[in-house]
Amino acid sequence: MNSAARPTAGSHAEAGTGPGAVSGSRSGPGTPDTVKGTGTGPRGVRLTLRGAAVGRGSVPVLDRIGLDVEPGEILTVVGPSGCGKSTLLRTLAGLLPALDGEVHQDGEPITGPHADRALVFQGDALLPWRTVRANVELPLAIRGVARAERRERAEHWLTRVGLDGHGAKPPHRLSGGQRQRVQLARALVAEPRAVLMDEPFGALDAQTRAATQQLLVDVWRGTGATVVFVTHDVNEAVFLGDRVALLSTGRVLDVPRPRERAAHGHPATVALRREVLASLTSALPGAPATAASGTAPSTAPEAPPPVPTSPSSPPLPPPPPPSREPQ
Structure with missing residues (x-):
């Protein structure tokens, strides 16, 4: 409206x-x-x-x-x-x-x-066979950006998200929060x-x-x-x-x-x-x-109530007394 x-x-x-x-x-x-917040830079869509x-x-x-x-x-x-x-x-x-x-x-x-337009998922969606830096470089590689520029821009964004020095690591060596930072850097490196x-x-x-x-x-x-x-x-x-x-x-x-x-x-x-x-x-x-x-509030269903015993079912017999070894 x-x-x-x-x-x-x-x-x-x-x-x-x-x-x-x-x-x-x-x-x-x-x-x-x-x-x-800035008044400068390229405007969003x-x-x-x-x-x-x-x-x-x-x-x-x-x-x-x-x-x-x-x-x-x-x-x-x-x-x-x-x-x-x-x-x-x-x-x-x-x-x-x-x-x-x-x-x-x-x-x-x-x-x-x-x-x-960049899309950021709930799961970090990082490629496990690529290093952290290579994951951040991926959108630039797809667009044909030269390798030296890709590396420079990836390092810049890793520094901005607080992961300076982590670029050579595989994603599995990072915590969940760090992996989300990598995903954020990857989303922003191509300036969407x-x-x-x-x-x-x-x-x-x-x-x-x-x-x-x-x-x-x-x-x-x-x-x-x-x-x-x-x-x-x-x-x-x-x-x-x-x-x-x-x-x-x-x-x-x-x-x-x-x-x-x-x-x-x-x-x-x-x-x-x-x-x-x-x-x-x-x-x-x-x-x-x-x-x-x-x-x-949680939307998880409540646990089902216990199944009642049928009135017509005979009661279970009491357990037998423990056996005794002959003296």
Whole structure:
């Protein structure tokens, strides 16, 4: 939905008309050429969906989507498992065609993968037979960049993500957090204008996850890239995003103080966290909303009750007394 003025913090854009539909856009006093946080560098792309249906095969999992992702913003996407988050991301990447409607980058139809858009997966997806440096160089090698330049740029990005001196190691010698840093370096080494991230920090422990989130913020500020970040974690969505798209309700919410750890307990942030969490619990029939801790309630089924003994079954005989050896 194109709005005449930028929504206020905590407000939402109107939802689309179909089940799972999302509609939202944002406008403000800045120009599209301004890179958020820097004001310099190449701007990110604008990603647009208009009446789009996305899915695999012929059955849409999201229908009649209308959404503008602004150049240089971080849009976090939240929804329950199976609601279409990853499918939406792969459609934006050009790996899946839209079943209906329009999907555009800067006004041009997205018809397939492009070097402007990098995709980061939950698993690190590193090639085990290549060194860390060679993994980072891979997008440049595919584009035919000369070996010396590939090495220089890979080393630069390994340094930026805190892995200076690890380039000659195989991936299996790194921790999970370090491997995700390698994947981030590989995504950014070719200077994409959009980075599409599918729960990339989901397997990390809390401390490593927080450090990797901050690392993403630090390196993103120097690129100007547009980021679409899928996550199940409410705190992560509210910390990273300029806006949060809720696939279960169709709302797109402004984040009042994005990327500020100190704002975690601010009333506006707490209210936003409650609303995001409520969107997840509303997708679970009978599940009560929990406190705004930033963690969605578990969707794992309860253990089945024990099978009752049939009333007609005879009772089991008592165990025999222990035998005694003759003296």
